[in-house]
Amino acid sequence: xxxxxxxxxxxxxxxxxxxxEHLPQVRLIARRIHEKLPECVSLEDxxxxxxxxxxxxxxxxxxxxxxxxxxxxEYKIRGAILDxxxxxxxxxxxxxxxxxxxxxxxxxxxxxxxxxxxxxxxxRELGLSLEEYHEWLVEVRGVNxxxxxxxxxxxxxxxxRRYIADSEQELPSRILERRELERLLAxxxxxxxxxxxxxxxxxxxxxxxxREIADVLNLHESRISQLKSQAILRxxxxxxxxxxxxxxx
Numbered sequence: 360x361x362x363x364x365x366x367x368x369x370x371x372x373x374x375x376x377x378x379x380e381h382l383p384q385v386r387l388i389a390r391r392i393h394e395k396l397p398e399c400v401s402l403e404d405x406x407x408x409x410x411x412x413x414x415x416x417x418x419x420x421x422x423x424x425x426x427x428x429x430x431x432x433e434y435k436i437r438g439a440i441l442d443x444x445x446x447x448x449x450x451x452x453x454x455x456x457x458x459x460x461x462x463x464x465x466x467x468x469x470x471x472x473x474x475x476x477x478x479x480x481x482x483r484e485l486g487l488s489l490e491e492y493h494e495w496l497v498e499v500r501g502v503n504x505x506x507x508x509x510x511x512x513x514x515x516x517x518x519x520r521r522y523i524a525d526s527e528q529e530l531p532s533r534i535l536e537r538r539e540l541e542r543l544l545a546x547x548x549x550x551x552x553x554x555x556x557x558x559x560x561x562x563x564x565x566x567x568x569x570r571e572i573a574d575v576l577n578l579h580e581s582r583i584s585q586l587k588s589q590a591i592l593r594x595x596x597x598x599x600x601x602x603x604x605x606x607x608x
Contacts, residue, residue, distance in 0.1 A: 377417050378410075381432050385409040388436050394569050394584070396444070396500070405440050412439030458499040458592065460485060466596040475550045475593065496585040499592075547597035555590035558583060 389405040416435035420428050464484035468476035476484070482492035548556055554576075561572045569587070573580040 374417060377428070378413060381413050381417075381429070382410070384429065384432060385413050385436055388433065389440060390570075391568060392437070392440055392444075400444075405443075408440050408443045409436045412436040415439070454499050457495050461495060461499065461589075462592050462596045462599070465593055466599060469596065475552065477552075478589070481589075493585055496588045497581065500584055500588050543598060543601050544594065547594050550597065551590055551593055555586050555593070558586045559590050562587060 386406055386409075389402060389409045393400065393402045393405055412435040413432055416428070416432040420431055422428075461481070464481050465476060468480050468484045472480065478492065479489055482489045485492060485495075487495065548559060551559075557576065558572060561567045561575060562569070567575070569583045570580050573583045576583065
């Protein structure tokens with residue numbers, strides 16, 4: 360049942376008003392999803408798909424269910440965008456391969472140096488210049504996070520611990536696993552350069568967008584994207600030796 364019941368003209372006007380009122384919500388959701396994806400995915404396409412989800416929400420909204428339109432619209436907008444993305448091959452094999460190479464280089468450099476490697480040291484491990492390494496970080500954006508971020512990416516919020524399955528969450532063994540993972544994540548984050556810790560904190564806990572983080576840190580948005588990708592790959596390399604990813608599958 361629609362949220363408006365009036366004359367056709369009044370209903371159409373109200374529908375248009377609601378669409379315009381909630382367009383900023385579409386842009387915000389689309390932008391936050393887009394931040395996790397490769398640059399080949401168009402933000403405008405995500406916004407267009409999100410608008411279709413918004414229209415569906417408005418046309419099917421039933422106020423008698425005691426749910427706010429904004430909440431229902433967010434569900435429909437996010438769902439429409441994610442449904443479209445599931446049909447795309449936006450993580451080419453070559454990009455996944457590069458992500459694994461970076462992860463392996465971080466692990467190898469860390470093993471040799473007995474500390475968290477600097478960017479220049481990771482680049483040397485890969486046989487790349489620093490500029491080339493930065494280009495790699497941009498390329499692997501959105502395909503390097505694996506279960507650490509995308510296992511349940513359709514849900515609200517961001518949680519680095521989400522790749523632990525929830526079906527047995529209340530079992531003592533599962534609770535202990537979660538606590539151990541939290542401890543390892545905390546240790547891994549503590550080993551990072553301060554700038555990467557700050558980026559992760561602002562992104563995952565303060566839930567700022569990359570653009571907002573760039574404004575806070577007075578850096579370019581593309582640099583924030585590189586730092587975030589590198590920080591996640593550091594965590595993957597850190598956990599690979601201490602917590603095999605298959606364990607939480």
